[in-house]
Amino acid sequence: MGVKRLSQGGLVDRSAPLNFTWDGQRLQGLTGDSLASALLANEQWVLGRSFKYHRPRGVMSAGVEESGALLTVGEGDRKDPNVRATTQPLFDGLVASGQNAWPNVRYDVGAINSLFSPFYAAGFYYKTFMGLPPFEWGKGTWLWMQYEKLIRKAAGMGTLSRAPDPDHYDHAHLFCDVLVVGGGVAGLTAATQLAAQGVDVVLCEQDVLLGGDLLNQPNSTVQIEALTAAARDSGVRLMANTTVFGLYDHGVAGALERLPETASPAAHQVRQIFWTIRAQHTVVATGALERSYAFGNNDRPRVLTANAGRAYLNRYALRLGESVVISGNNDGIYGTAFDLAKAGADVALYDVRAKLPGQLVKDAEDAGVRVRSQSAVCNVAGHVARAVEIGTVQGDGFAIERKRACDLVLASGGWSPVIHLLAHRGAKPIWHADLCCFVVESTQEAISVCGSAAAYWQTEDCIRSAEAIVPNVLASLSGESFAGYRVGSGGHEAEMTPLYEAKVCSRKLKAFVDPQHDVSASDVRLAHREGFVSVEHLKRYTTLGMSNDGGKMGNVIGLALMADALGKDIPDVGTTRFRPPYTSVALGALSARSVGKHFRPLRRTALHDWNLRHGATMTEAGLWQRPWYFAREGETITEAYIREATTVRKTVGLCDVTSLGKIAVQGPDAAEFLNRIYINGFAKLAVGKARYGIMLRDDGFVMDDGTTWRLGEEDFFMTTTTAHAAKVMVWLEELLQLRWPELKVHVASVSDQWAGVAVAGPQSRAVLEAVLAEPDVVSDEALPFMGVVETTLKSGVQVRIARISFSGERAFEIYCGSGYAEHMMEGLWAAAEPLDGCLYGLEALGALRIEKGHVTGAELDGRVTLEDAGFAKMASTKKPYVGNVLRQRPAMQREGRPQLVGILPKDRSGKFNAGAILCKPDQISGHGEGWITAVTHSPVMGHWIGLGYITGGAEAWQQKAAVAADPLRLGNVEVEIVSPHMYDPSGEKMRG
């Protein structure tokens, strides 16, 4: 009964049926169908349940404005909730299911809510459950938090799959001279004419087919094909199934392209592409959307917008009803009536206007349509519409005149130009009372509007408006000031009469404004009575316009009802601003390839694979992967790092230190430059020497530390901490380009050029001697502590070596070109292994440096002064340097600031954690006296030790007990505060 697939016409391929599943039923549609048209062809009218009242809902439109047919498509890990059936192309094997209903959309237990609907008015949940007695006495929202979970469940909108999305998405970049948004007659015309002038044009159309509203008109295939061919032939890049969802600054647009879907995608198949488009000029030809009006039970299945009835008929060859009632206020409904009558339906048309368009009425009547003026559908009967009540205009409402049986209701309250993209750019919509719609009349940017988006309603007018903007666009492209565009008149044969609600005297009808969120006309009036009269408040109080369609259907109606309640005109009520995205965009598309292991870049040292081959367990250090420890069989991490650190102190260890930042500083003023940025002197550093240096920020706090090697008079090799390498590089460039442009210095990052290995321990020299072509260059005389030498391996590979120590032992850092890193490491390891040496990782490195009291990023956290970290003596008094003025500020020189200290457990078998707060034993509260930055189990001392900061430093805490407070982990541990230099404080070992 009712729905009939016509044997001819439409843009469906009857020879290519497609199988799909709806709520477990196996159904068939045709190639070219949307999911909605395929469901309708199978007489599936009840497709969902509403948000609050669980009322049955079905297809209401044929496009992106759909508020009824929101379904879940897919299953398992490929499951998308809230898919508009009207815009989902049907594909073979598609699986769809209803949502927000149990056990299913046809028999929904939640529908009991609708019996209580008088209680579920706008704001019901908040009023009932939030902060009001008797539910919640006093302050706080605890109870609300509990209720909210249940309420949300009842008001579900489909559920996401919890599994990772198996599909691939891309983010791609596109550049063009002109972006045309919309592939209807206006967009195609503008694009073709611009491209014919040599302009590089991209046209995006959200629909799978080009043609816009022509697709909904009868016998339009030839015209669409001609328009499309012309566009293609003139060089327009056509992108169908691509929604421009937002316009942003400087001609940037965001677009989502949906690639053809299949039930089982191939291995590397991309599902959607998120395009960032940059255009010099944008043409908005986004068309207009038909809205319904508020009348009783206007949300029932079999009630659609008027043009949707025409779309299903002409595009999908579906006559949705035998006995059709059409009701509206504009010329647009006559085409629908005419086409349906021609297709054999019994059509009655109710036009609310007094003055009807003569020619259209005559054509319709000739086709068999019964036309009635000054009347409208006021109420719908049946859970799925089976009859309507017709009212005639009486005063500012309607009086019910008769009831009429029908199986399809088509309604139109007028058309709203799609001004969303213009609103994204801040353009102000102007209300046109004669056209009953908002129009954007001008923008400050290189954007033009044509077609129905500029409120032109007839095809010919749309073409003319598109032609009219072409000279403007060309002028704007050539840099001339942009003349803007002017809106013409709407082009209806007869004037529109406003129709936002069919109010019937003395009847309380459930008339929906925003059906998906169950916002009814009475909710708008309730908001008005309760004082929420600003549109922004109205929106938040009733949730009008916050549903899946973003107010495409309901906003104007809601505004009109509020204006009526306030006794104002619509423009005086104002409007909310549309924000991106125009239609929803999957997060998967926005994150594109930045998921899983590609969530963020992963940086490997040149020794990465070598380390792995030699048993490294890796850890993340910023973006770097670094060896954490090299466990031997059966070892735990603790056993491994203690063995490694012990080996370094006893014989020798090798550690990949490639991740340190490395910067070449070259030029005649290089020494002067370094002298300005480091607190200590570098001007007189001899060639062949390295020096440890500290940099401050402008505000006097410590920025970074590292050693800098002087390779030549005008050639330095700076190392930075791993964490601050990029920051320091940017800082040096800023100083040289912005502040001291007179200095002749070039800086270049050489972090990727050089791979480095620390060779540390009493036997370190023997290891180097074994690999170098000239072993003598690392003798004590030739290379004392802080000495630097450039030399070669036996193989001839060039290396640079500095005798510097992070561990406190005699140690060297040796660097070679990254490509030779494995070769160099092989040699070093071949020499170190027979000496009972080891490879060591970050954990042992940490243990060694904590014993020694050397600082890293954990200690230099941006809040630390030179005095705090114990570097004040290094600061030169003979020269100015960055930060030297502001570091003298009283608060930074104050006695009793937290200072770097070593920390031991009072009971040596005890343990504490980094992050613990150091307190006085009798005052364990608040911020305490300091904090612990790093801890390790010291192999040398045989117990836990730590570094941290405490007020006054080690001297102030001599003989005084302190407590490491760690309430959530280890509780309170008594500690001793000592000098941070816990191992070899005089430095004999590293110099010896």
Next chain:
Amino acid sequence: MIRINCPFCGPRDQVEFSYGGDGSIVYPPLDADATAWHDAVHQRENIRGLQVETWQHVYGCRQWLKVERSTVDHTIHSVRLAHDGAAMAVEAENGR
């Protein structure tokens, strides 16, 4: 997202740049008095309208730029290489 017309590279996406700060600040000599340094480091105007900013084309030519940008609508009125020597060299080449 905004686009900045780098004098060396041409118009590029914001993602290639990193924001520096107030481009109108003249930093005092390293041994200037504390007040001068305090003002240079901490005192900032909160401008509604055109302001001079420093940006670095950090993923491009690594040049620091002086950008005149409207804080109201992001309109960029001018972009110049901050280093005068480099700026003059490039401008001479570009025939400006």
Next chain:
Amino acid sequence: MDNFVSALASMALPFKSERLHIREVQCANYLISAWAASLGEVQQQIAVQAGLDQPLAPNMGAGSVLRVEPLKYWWLQAPAPTLEPAAATVLDQSHSKAVVIIEGEASKDLLNRCIPIDLRDSAFNDGALASTVFHHVGVTVWRQADVFWLFMPRTYAQFLTESLLEIAQSL
């Protein structure tokens, strides 16, 4: 180049499909940095030593020399050019980049899924180069006829190439 190990040693290169060909190339890389005052002289010298008709415009490359910054060049073959030491500094960066060459009709499609650069012929023709960002990492792309060179920092090269090949397989 005995003992040399490429950063892309473990990658499945070369990659070949109907529309794409991606392969690794080894090349030297000397960073030449002029001073503002000596730029003209260095421009001339580089043009002469590289055998170019005219000095390199900003963000252009020819032969095997690229103008990557206002005052800086990459010289892609050994040995480095001989320049007056007072006119420029020269720094060997040959190990700092991993380089792949991308050719085939889908080259631009592939690159535009990685980098936000206008690769249309009108904006990026033979010789054009651009330093830009690929998944948070600075890279440089250079067009030579219909072939694109992609220079990646060595330590990120494996990560970036994994992405590149994944996308390539979908094109």
